[in-house]
Amino acid sequence: MTDVDTLDFAIVVYREEDRWEAEMLPMALTSDLDGLIHALRQTPSMGTTIGMVAVGDDFFVALRVFGEQVDVFLSDITAAWEWPLAQQVLDYLDVPVPEEEELDSVLPAGDLSIFADLGLDEMELGALSGDLDLLPDEVLSSIAARLGFSQPFERAVDAAIG
Numbered sequence: 001m002t003d004v005d006t007l008d009f010a011i012v013v014y015r016e017e018d019r020w021e022a023e024m025l026p027m028a029l030t031s032d033l034d035g036l037i038h039a040l041r042q043t044p045s046m047g048t049t050i051g052m053v054a055v056g057d058d059f060f061v062a063l064r065v066f067g068e069q070v071d072v073f074l075s076d077i078t079a080a081w082e083w084p085l086a087q088q089v090l091d092y093l094d095v096p097v098p099e100e101e102e103l104d105s106v107l108p109a110g111d112l113s114i115f116a117d118l119g120l121d122e123m124e125l126g127a128l129s130g131d132l133d134l135l136p137d138e139v140l141s142s143i144a145a146r147l148g149f150s151q152p153f154e155r156a157v158d159a160a161i162g
Contacts, residue, residue: 007137009160010036010053013149014045020149022156030055033072033088040065052140052153053085060129060136061089062143064114073110075129075136106130118147 010025029036030053040049040063051063059079064071072089079086080097090097095109108129112122120143128139137157144153 007057007135007161008053008055009137009157010039010051011140011153011156011160012040012043013050013052013144013153013156014043015047016045018046020152022144022149022152024156024160025051027160029053031084033061033085033092036061036063037065037070050147052143054136054140055079055083055085057135058083059086060140061085062114062140064111071111071114073108073112073114073125073129075108075139076106077109078106106132115143115147120146 008027008030010027010029011022012025013020013022025036025039029039036051036053040051043049048064048066051065053061059074059076062073072092074086074089077086077090077095077098080090081100087097090109093110106129108126112125115125116122128134128142131139134142141150141153144150
């Protein structure tokens, strides 16, 4: 379902020796939530591991894994109408997919406080995810900057998109 003109990527961000690192993940993980969670759990980290996935100009998913705890945030539930990853996130969160006629606006799902302890509160994450002037990769870039790992994130994105 990906279009050559869209930007899809999956990035893992983690702490190593008191600094943030980021690496690209296989493209297949942009449509596989279980695989994404598994990959994040396999990443050696001194604490939390963060996953960031952008799917075209439609939506993004942010994950945070710490031990057995997995927090997930989906920027737009209407993406589940077309994209397997968004559908899988809603299933994981036990949120029903709305009927197309029920919803005509961007509505996030999941843990809005996913990054609150790192300095990005619920209101700011909600505002970023609802900003229709920003593409998903731009929102994730803003989140990365706000959380303090902009440079490693941008390097990983550059590596992911060539």
